[in-house]
Amino acid sequence: MNKNLERLYNGLxxxxxxxxxxxxxxxxxxxxxxxxxxxxxxxxxTVVLVLSNMMISALRNLIPDRVRMPAFIVVVASFVTIVQxxxxxxxxxxxxxxxxxxxxxxxxxxxxxxxxxxASKNPVIPSMFDxxxxxxGFTVGLxxxxxxxxxxxxxxxxxxxxxxxxxxxxxxxxxxxxxxxxLGFLVALMNVVRRKMEEKGRPLAKAQGCLSGDCxxxxxxxxxxxxxxx
Amino acid sequence: MNKLVKxxxxxxxxxVIAGFALGLVYEITKTxxxxxxxxxxxxxxxxxxxxxxxxxxLDGFDSNAATKIVQDAGYTDDTIDNCVQALDxxxxxxxxxxxVTSSAGYGGNITFSVGITNESVINGYxxxxxxxxxxxxxxxxxxxxxxxxxxxxxxxxxxFKVTKTGAHDSSEIDAISAATITSKAVTNGVNAxxxxxxxxVGGGANE
Numbered sequence: 290m291n292k293n294l295e296r297l298y299n300g301l302x303x304x305x306x307x308x309x310x311x312x313x314x315x316x317x318x319x320x321x322x323x324x325x326x327x328x329x330x331x332x333x334x335t336v337v338l339v340l341s342n343m344m345i346s347a348l349r350n351l352i353p354d355r356v357r358m359p360a361f362i363v364v365v366a367s368f369v370t371i372v373q374x375x376x377x378x379x380x381x382x383x384x385x386x387x388x389x390x391x392x393x394x395x396x397x398x399x400x401x402x403x404x405x406x407x408a409s410k411n412p413v414i415p416s417m418f419d420x421x422x423x424x425x426g427f428t429v430g431l432x433x434x435x436x437x438x439x440x441x442x443x444x445x446x447x448x449x450x451x452x453x454x455x456x457x458x459x460x461x462x463x464x465x466x467x468x469x470x471x472l473g474f475l476v477a478l479m480n481v482v483r484r485k486m487e488e489k490g491r492p493l494a495k496a497q498g499c500l501s502g503d504c505x506x507x508x509x510x511x512x513x514x515x516x517x518x519x
Numbered sequence: 520m521n522k523l524v525k526x527x528x529x530x531x532x533x534x535v536i537a538g539f540a541l542g543l544v545y546e547i548t549k550t551x552x553x554x555x556x557x558x559x560x561x562x563x564x565x566x567x568x569x570x571x572x573x574x575x576x577l578d579g580f581d582s583n584a585a586t587k588i589v590q591d592a593g594y595t596d597d598t599i600d601n602c603v604q605a606l607d608x609x610x611x612x613x614x615x616x617x618x619v620t621s622s623a624g625y626g627g628n629i630t631f632s633v634g635i636t637n638e639s640v641i642n643g644y645x646x647x648x649x650x651x652x653x654x655x656x657x658x659x660x661x662x663x664x665x666x667x668x669x670x671x672x673x674x675x676x677x678x679f680k681v682t683k684t685g686a687h688d689s690s691e692i693d694a695i696s697a698a699t700i701t702s703k704a705v706t707n708g709v710n711a712x713x714x715x716x717x718x719x720v721g722g723g724a725n726e
Contacts, residue, residue: 322652352533353526360533367537371544378551381559460697463652 293418300422304494306399307430308479313399317431318468320390324447327435328428330390333372335424337394339417340368342408346416349409361404369395399427437471438462559647560632564603564616566645567634571605571613588718589711596623596704597711602719605634613637617715618647621708625700626650629659633712635676637720643672644709656701667695667702676713681706 306312313334320330344364345352352360373391376384394400403423408416440446442462444455461467486493564574585599601618614636621629629649634642651657659667670692671679681702682691694702 348533351529353522353529356526356530360530363530363534363537367541370541374544374548374552378548378555381555384555385559460655463655 292415296415296418297422297425300419300424300426301429302426304423305426305430306402306423307427307434308475309493310399310402311476311479312402313397313427314472316390316393316397317434318465318472319393321431321435321438321468321471322463323439323443323445324432324435326390327431327433329387330393331424331428331431333387333390334394334397334399334427335421337365337368337372338400338403338424338427339420340372341365341400342403342416342420343413344368345404345408346411346413349411352409357405357409361401361409365400365404366395399423434471434475438467442467560618563618563632563645563647564605564634567632567642568605568614568616569642570607572608573606573610574603574616575606577602577604577615585715589714592711592714594707594711594714597621597708599711599715600630602715614642615716615719617712619708619712620648621704621711623700623704623707624649624651625656625698625704626652629701629704629708631705631708633671633709635712635716639676639716639720641671641674641676641709641713644668644705651698651701655698656695658695658698659701659705667693667705671709676716678710678713679706 300306304310307317316330316334320326341361341364345361348360348364369391373384376387376391403419407419411419436446440451440454441459442464443460444451444458459467462471483493561574565571568574580602582598582600585602586597589597589599598620599617600620603616605613605616607613614634616632616634618630618632627650629646629651631644631646631649633644636642646660649657649660651659662668670686675689677690679690679692681694681699683694683699686693692702692706
């Protein structure tokens with residue numbers, strides 16, 4: 290399997306950002322009120338992720354190590370704003386449905402996480418595929434959570450009502466507490482899978498997001514805490 | 520020391536280039552964005568005033584003065600953003616389209632346009648910006664038979680009241696189930712529009 294396909298597989302399955310790496314939980318909680326929202330947020334993130342991965346990979350030899358964080362953030366924020374302007378001007382109908390998610394992309398740690406752990410160390414083309422893989426993996430994750438919350442919370446799926454479930458929906462799942470409940474079950478499930486895989490001798494990639502308890506799992510840990518990586 | 524200067528220079532370069540790129544994209548997209556926003560607004564106007572052929576800005580309209588009128592009337596969460604006159608094919612005024620922003624929504628501001636004819640009949644509202652909870656407050660945006668928004672169509676322009684026990688008289692509006700905050704925000708926004716409309720036809724702020 291060539292390297293580019295391997296990156297796609299990696300993002301979609303092996304290191305799925307939502308389920309395995311537990312990255313980007315903030316937008317995950319916020320936008321998964323319905324399946325269509327999950328797809329929208331996932332795809333807009335994918336576009337920004339691909340662009341920023343390519344740019345950061347191209348600049349990887351120019352950016353001094355000590356100022357890489359602010360440099361990455363400037364690149365990511367610029368791309369987000371450019372995508373927002375272009376969408377607003379040329380695809381207004383798409384902007385009306387996705388507009389509220391676009392500023393959220395800047396604070397999405399998947400983008401900074403991939404810039405740091407992959408794009409800053411690899412050539413442009415593999416970085417692009419890494420962006421596509423991670424982006425699609427994120428899209429799939431958000432959509433699945435969105436489907437669960439939409440079915441339970443609104444009795445519908447992709448805005449199509451399911452009879453007779455739509456009369457018996459649990460509104461809570463459409464609101465913030467529902468997001469935490471679904472996420473809690475998800476993390477519990479992933480912990481079981483993680484343990485099973487470790488017993489089999491094929492451990493999953495480490496969780497990188499805040500949900501790993503402390504910042505130890507994060508590749509940016511040393512930058513934030515001043516502690517060296519173990 | 521040299522290393523520090525070099526790092527700072529590289530970072531400055533990246534920031535300046537990014538800044539220029541942003542400026543460039545902003546210049547390119549400025550006109551299309553303005554056009555797209557104008558088109559969205561026109562579409563909202565057309566939705567709430569299907570008979571009208573064109574819309575004309577109201578002479579001497581001042582958003583601050585208009586907002587003050589509705590604030591004084593007790594609608595402190597609402598601002599009047601814009602007001603245009605709906606004209607028929609030969610340029611005769613048919614009524615007004617008033618754009619209201621309510622800050623009393625559950626998820627922030629709700630902006631919508633209300634069409635009111637010169638005969639004081641409400642033509643309904645059309646939302647241009649909303650971020651309420653999906654499946655609950657978002658229902659305020661739904662159109663068609665039996666929806667929340669359809670309750671405002673062809674109603675006499677008066678002050679409406681939200682009720683949770685079924686609307687009985689002409690001034691009552693059925694709340695969206697489990698979304699009373701949104702229902703009240705939209706209804707009070709419409710009330711603010713009606714209040715401003717009354718001040719217009721009553722010869723208040725404008726002759």
